[in-house]
Amino acid sequence: MVDDHELVRLGVRALLQCQVSASGTTVEILEAGSLADALALYERHEEAIDLVLLDIALPDTQGLNGVTQLHARYPDARIVVISGTGASSLAQNGLAQSALAMGASAFLPKSANLKEVLSFIRACGVLGSDVVDGLPPLSSNTPPSARSLSERALQALSPRHVPVLQLMLEGKNNREIAEAVHLSEGTVKNYVSTILLRFGVRSRAQLISSLR
Structure with a gap:
């Protein structure tokens, strides 16, 4: 989990630990507050890391540069980009497309709900299906994309x-x-x-x- 906000890291860690405890799944969470720290962690634990949740607004990188640097050094890394910017849904859509083009596995706004977060992690084989299946369904009120x-x-x-x-x-x-x-x-x-x-x-x- 790469995010410079300690409360965000704490929230993700608590979310995962709470959801996996009932299923008996064990998940180790490594944390970094900067891209430099993330690269150092990945170098030490490359074989054990299944997924990188990477914020795009870090002290030592901005935008999607972090994706480029991490993917260039570790091409096999599975990266889920997370973004908490206040940009419109159209701008978020553009960021998502660019992140995927740069090698990210998925793009996740921080406004996403619990099931979306865990579904991305489950897709990488980190969580079992029972962890996600027991969660409330996704909201159906997502506004449609503008055709403009x-x-x-x-x-x-x-x-x-x-x-x-x-x-x-x-x-x-x-x-x-x-x-x-x-x-x-x-x-x-x-x-x-x-x-x-x-x-x-x-x-x-x-x-x-x-x-x-």
Whole structure:
């Protein structure tokens, strides 16, 4: 479990331990608060790690760079990307597509419910089916995907543009985005212009309005 928020790690650990105790399953949970710590843990316990829950907002990486670095060093690692950003469902969808394209096994928003979290872990063979089958059913109130120009534009974005879009939606300026994704401010300016053009808008305000 890689997340820089101790309460998040504590919550996931408690969630898993609570659910597996009744089934008799034993699950060891390793925790890291940064990508560097996660890489060091993985190196020491590579053979024993079945799954990596990786937050995309860590002190030493931003966006999907963590997926790229972890997957490059350990191509066989099974990674589930977790995201707690306040971006719209369309932006989350774009992040999910990019994460999968970079080698992640799944994408999970932190707003997901208990059964979704455990289903992802079960899919990797960490939990038994009885652990998940006893949980309440998923809500059927998930809003449908928007069938719009904005959705098509989002799906057409390259993986390089998605982290920039995410930070734009968080209200970051070009300098802040450049620092977060480790690009020059000029490159970020070009990315921003491309994103605005793709969505057919002239300003960040219009972009945010179209995706909210």
